[in-house]
Amino acid sequence: MQTPFQQFVRLLRYAVPYRTRLIIAIACLFLIALLNAVSIGSLQPIFDGLFAPEGGGSGISLPAPVKAAMGQRLVRVQDFLQANRISVLTFIGAALFLVFLAKGVLTYLQQLHMRYVAEGVQRDIRNDLYAHLQTQSLGFFAHRSTGEIMSRLTSDVESLGDASTEVFRNALREPLNIIALIALLFLIKWQLALLSLLVLPVAILPIVKFGAKIRRRGARVQEWRARLNTILQETVSGVRIVKAFGMEEYEKRRYWDASDQVFTSIMRIWRVDALTSPVLEVLGSVGIVAAVWVGGYLVFTRSLTPGAFMAFLGALVSLYQPVKRISQINNIIQKGMAGAARVFELLDLRSEVTERPDAEVLGRMQEGVQFHNVSFAYGSDRVVLQGVSFSAKLGEIVAIVGSSGAGKTTLVNLIPRFYDPISGMITIDGREISRVTVRSLREQPLALR
Numbered sequence: 001m002q003t004p005f006q007q008f009v010r011l012l013r014y015a016v017p018y019r020t021r022l023i024i025a026i027a028c029l030f031l032i033a034l035l036n037a038v039s040i041g042s043l044q045p046i047f048d049g050l051f052a053p054e055g056g057g058s059g060i061s062l063p064a065p066v067k068a069a070m071g072q073r074l075v076r077v078q079d080f081l082q083a084n085r086i087s088v089l090t091f092i093g094a095a096l097f098l099v100f101l102a103k104g105v106l107t108y109l110q111q112l113h114m115r116y117v118a119e120g121v122q123r124d125i126r127n128d129l130y131a132h133l134q135t136q137s138l139g140f141f142a143h144r145s146t147g148e149i150m151s152r153l154t155s156d157v158e159s160l161g162d163a164s165t166e167v168f169r170n171a172l173r174e175p176l177n178i179i180a181l182i183a184l185l186f187l188i189k190w191q192l193a194l195l196s197l198l199v200l201p202v203a204i205l206p207i208v209k210f211g212a213k214i215r216r217r218g219a220r221v222q223e224w225r226a227r228l229n230t231i232l233q234e235t236v237s238g239v240r241i242v243k244a245f246g247m248e249e250y251e252k253r254r255y256w257d258a259s260d261q262v263f264t265s266i267m268r269i270w271r272v273d274a275l276t277s278p279v280l281e282v283l284g285s286v287g288i289v290a291a292v293w294v295g296g297y298l299v300f301t302r303s304l305t306p307g308a309f310m311a312f313l314g315a316l317v318s319l320y321q322p323v324k325r326i327s328q329i330n331n332i333i334q335k336g337m338a339g340a341a342r343v344f345e346l347l348d349l350r351s352e353v354t355e356r357p358d359a360e361v362l363g364r365m366q367e368g369v370q371f372h373n374v375s376f377a378y379g380s381d382r383v384v385l386q387g388v389s390f391s392a393k394l395g396e397i398v399a400i401v402g403s404s405g406a407g408k409t410t411l412v413n414l415i416p417r418f419y420d421p422i423s424g425m426i427t428i429d430g431r432e433i434s435r436v437t438v439r440s441l442r443e444q445p446l447a448l449r
Contacts, residue, residue, distance in 0.1 A: 004215065007340050011164060014121040021113040026172060028110035033176035035103050037184045039096060040314045114169040121168070122161035129153060129343060137353040138418040142378070146237075147230030152346050155225045156339040159218070163336020166329045174322035174329065181319040188312045189295075189304060196291040196316055200323070203283045206276065207327045211334040213272050218338030221265040228258045269335065276327045284320035291316050353417050355438050362436035365444050367429045368393035369415060374424035376410060384410050388424070416442045 002010070015022060080088075130153060141149070185193035235242060235251050242251055295312060298304035304312075369392045376385040384407040392398040400408045413419055414426060417438055426433050433441055 002341075002344065004337055004341075007337060007344055010344060011121070011160070011167070011340055014124055014164075015117055015168060017124075018117040018120055021117050022168070025110045025113040025117070025168075028106040028113075029173050029176050032103055032106050032110065032173070033180040035099050035106075036177055036318070037180040037315070039099050039103075040181070040184060040311060040318055110173070111169060114172075115165070118161070118165040118168045121164045122157065125160060125343060126153065126157045129157065129347060132347055132349075136349070136351050137420075138413065139352045139378075140349070145230040145233065147228075147233035148226045150233065151222070151226035151229040152342060155229075156222055156342045159222065159336050159339030160343055161336070163333045163340065166332045166336070170325070170329050171333065174326045177322045178319060178326075181315045181322075184315045185312060185319070188308050188315070189298070192291060192295055192298065192304075192312060195294060196287045199283050199287040203280055203323060206279045206283075207330055210272050210276050210327070211330045214269055214331050215334040215338055217265060217269045217272070218335040219341065221262065221269065221335075222338055222342055224258060224261045224265055228255070228262055231255050231258055273328075273331050276331060277324055280320070280324050280327055284323065288313075288316060288320070353420050353438070356435060359435060359437045362428060362431060362433075362440040362444065365394055365428055368396065370427045370430075371411075372425045372427065374414065374421045374426060376407070376414060376419065376421045385414075385421070416444075 133149065133153075182193070182197065185196065231251070231254055235255070242248060291313065295304060295309045299306055299309050371388050371390050374385060374388045375383070377383040388411065390398070400411060402408055410419070414421055415433070417433060420434065428436075428441075428444065
């Protein structure tokens with residue numbers, strides 16, 4: 001059984017064929033995060049450089065190393081800004097427009113490529129799962145209902161698809177925005193940034209805890225959805241039997257009970273999901289209130305300029321939005337990983353009938369089929385055939401008689417290896433059928449009646 005992290009890594013491997021689109025999308029994300037920081041950081045020169053009183057040459061708040069490097073040039077910059085306020089304001093407005101235009105174009109390209117990757121991953125997983133089902137023996141289908149198998153291919157894959165969409169479209173974007181905004185906060189006033197971000201590690205705890213709960217409850221939802229599909233498939237395919245025995249009310253209650261379980265399981269998830277945002281909102285407000293009070297005090301004591309304070313607050317408020325979105329993204333991913341566990345469980349299931357690596361091609365049958373002390377059982381306690389030995393020559397008509405359930409159909413199904421016997425051996429022209437390729441075996445013109 002793989003851990004959630006191993007399942008997540010396995011999901012990411014499906015994105016390898018789309019690495020070119022991923023690289024383009026990630027490059028767009030870096031540029032978007034940079035432009036976000038630039039657009040917020042521009043508040044500082046607007047307030048400090050344009051709106052400061054004349055003669056305040058050192059009004060622009062910059063990190064100490066930058067101030068030291070600029071020296072008297074900072075005063076000349078301040079004088080230039082104040083002497084050309086309207087022109088500079090117009091330039092800044094045009095620059096901001098271009099920044100937002102560039103962000104719009106980059107966001108479009110990023111979402112387009114990420115969506116392509118997410119949908120491609122979902123398609124590839126669905127195709128792999130369907131192809132894997134074709135390799136399973138009849139025993140696999142005998143032990144699982146059609147409704148459950150269809151649920152793995154539909155609702156489980158869709159749930160996993162939602163997770164892959166969040167991973168490749170949103171989960172990469174928000175961390176980059178957070179990094180860029182944190183860097184901006186430290187550039188403006190690193191002491192105030194440390195104070196404001198003390199609550200950020202605490203915010204990680206509810207994200208992790210709520211995500212774990214949602215993953216466990218999501219698995220329960222997928223199980224009940226599979227049960228619901230099973231009931232639906234059985235009722236529709238066996239509608240004649242249902243009506244013949246007057247079982248409509250029984251089937252209706254059975255379906256309603258399963259539907260209620262799905263509803264209850266989903267609401268248990270949403271109770272946790274709905275709690276995530278308010279908890280983070282309250283935690284985030286602690287950092288913002290601290291920043292407002294301490295930052296305001298620094299402005300009053302002239303340790304921080306009003307422009308730097310406005311830029312700091314803008315970056316801090318903007319920072320808590322991607323943090324909240326990450327919690328929502330994590331919840332969606334955790335629900336999807338519950339589906340991923342069921343999908344990968346099925347993908348890892350080996351067929352009961354396997355082909356040997358050194359299997360040889362069986363030529364056209366020349367003599368006949370021989371059973372040598374063959375026994376077979378469905379499971380560990382339902383023996384159907386025991387010590388069966390007989391031969392049937394090519395062209396010979398053999399009659400197999402017995403009561404219903406005696407194993408007549410099972411015996412015939414052993415010849416093309418729909419099942420393998422638990423003991424004994426079946427040969428064609430003296431060659432054991434387990435030592436030849438399945439394809440060449442099933443291409444034989446067998447006619448055993």
